[in-house]
Amino acid sequence: MIPETERPSGKYPIRVVARLTGIPIDTLRAWERRYGAVEPSRDDRGRLYDDVDLQKLKLLRRLVERGHAIGRIANLGEPELGKLLEAGLEPSDRGGKADAVDLVGLLDAVDRYDLAAVDRKLGKLAAVLASREMVHEVVLPFLREVGKGWQEGRFTVAQEHMVSASLRGLLGSLIRVQAPRESRTGLVFATPPGERHELGLAAAAMLAAAGGLGVVYLGADLPAADIVEATRRTGARAVVLAMTRLDTGPSAVDSVRAVVDGVPAGVEVYVGGAAAEARPEDVAHAGGTLLQNFDALEHAYRALGGRF
Numbered sequence: 001m002i003p004e005t006e007r008p009s010g011k012y013p014i015r016v017v018a019r020l021t022g023i024p025i026d027t028l029r030a031w032e033r034r035y036g037a038v039e040p041s042r043d044d045r046g047r048l049y050d051d052v053d054l055q056k057l058k059l060l061r062r063l064v065e066r067g068h069a070i071g072r073i074a075n076l077g078e079p080e081l082g083k084l085l086e087a088g089l090e091p092s093d094r095g096g097k098a099d100a101v102d103l104v105g106l107l108d109a110v111d112r113y114d115l116a117a118v119d120r121k122l123g124k125l126a127a128v129l130a131s132r133e134m135v136h137e138v139v140l141p142f143l144r145e146v147g148k149g150w151q152e153g154r155f156t157v158a159q160e161h162m163v164s165a166s167l168r169g170l171l172g173s174l175i176r177v178q179a180p181r182e183s184r185t186g187l188v189f190a191t192p193p194g195e196r197h198e199l200g201l202a203a204a205a206m207l208a209a210a211g212g213l214g215v216v217y218l219g220a221d222l223p224a225a226d227i228v229e230a231t232r233r234t235g236a237r238a239v240v241l242a243m244t245r246l247d248t249g250p251s252a253v254d255s256v257r258a259v260v261d262g263v264p265a266g267v268e269v270y271v272g273g274a275a276a277e278a279r280p281e282d283v284a285h286a287g288g289t290l291l292q293n294f295d296a297l298e299h300a301y302r303a304l305g306g307r308f
């Protein structure tokens with residue numbers, strides 16, 4: 001609810017624009033600074049956006065949700081943006097993305113413990129790349145490299161924690177910015193008790209939001225009963241669970257079974273992550289549907305009406 005004093009009056013401060021468009025303040029600033037998406041006027045308290053800016057930002061948000069890279073559409077006029085939206089055109093030329101993905105620069109920043117640079121580089125990539133590219137070409141390879149570096153002793157636990165925290169924050173804000181205002185199809189995301197690895201799950205939720213599906217992101221390490229309760233209360237159509245640790249024994253699989261047994265009939269329980277991939281029979285036995293990889297995940301999203 002927007003307070004009375006902040007009701008649209010033709011000139012809106014950035015926090016109001018963030019609420020009206022659903023675009024986080026940092027992203028609004030980045031779209032303006034890097035791509036000149038809009039040029040708000042300023043008064044002594046900061047930026048002031050008008051109705052034309054607001055309209056354009058709403059269009060940009062919807063197109064970015066559909067997978068268009070902001071860097072390619074930021075300078076188009078409102079009529080062109082409207083046409084793109086009406087035509088339902090998907091982004092065509094994805095050329096140039098390889099130049100944008102600078103994993104070496106990211107890993108150098110981790111090496112220097114330069115969290116600000118990690119955040120800045122990731123934020124920049126998120127603004128330029130479409131969601132799928134962000135997941136497949138940045139988040140997953142970056143984590144893989146950091147995990148490898150940690151196992152080989154090149155990175156410390158602190159460096160791994162730094163990257164995990166940065167990615168968790170980034171994925172969380174991408175889920176928020178892309179989540180559709182209204183969606184008939186909601187999905188609940190969680191990891192079972194004892195499982196704190198949630199970055200794969202967060203990436204999965206981000207893709208769902210980008211595909212126009214509703215996201216109820218519960219996070220890591222949750223009792224099955226709570227996952228069931230959230231599914232019932234939100235009327236979600238499916239649950240996505242992630243399991244990474246192989247050493248949780250039967251308890252994680254028991255949790256999958258408890259979720260399957262507890263959710264209303266017709267709600268699909270998908271299970272992904274390294275531990276699920278390693279134990280397909282256990283997942284099937286518990287009544288879950290295994291997602292062997294992110295392709296299988298996107299396939300499931302398409303079946304639920306997600307746009308990819």
Ligand code: B12
Pocket residue numbers: 140143144146147148150151160161164168194195196197198199200201203204240241242243244245246247271272273274275277291292293294297
């Ligand atoms: C980051 C990390 C952590 C972070 C997690 C932070 C967070 N918020 O998620 C923290 C510090 C919490 C952590 C803790 C621990 N960790 Co840890 N961790 C990692 C690390 C470096 C990266 C894991 C990750 O997020 N990868 C990103 C995901 C996306 O990639 P992925 O796991 O390879 O998954 C692939 C697929 O399985 C799929 N996928 C993953 N999730 C999902 C979900 C869905 C829905 C789908 C469809 C697909 C999918 O996507 C990827 C595609 O390539 C790995 C090392 C590594 N190289 O992977 C260890 C690792 C997973 N951790 C490990 C261990 C042992 C632990 C601890 C027990 C350490 C300890 N002694 O305390 C604790 C356990 C905590 C707990 N209770 O769960 C082991 C697991 C060993 C095993 N096979 O069981 C690993 C493999 C390291 C190792 N080689 O020893 N860890």
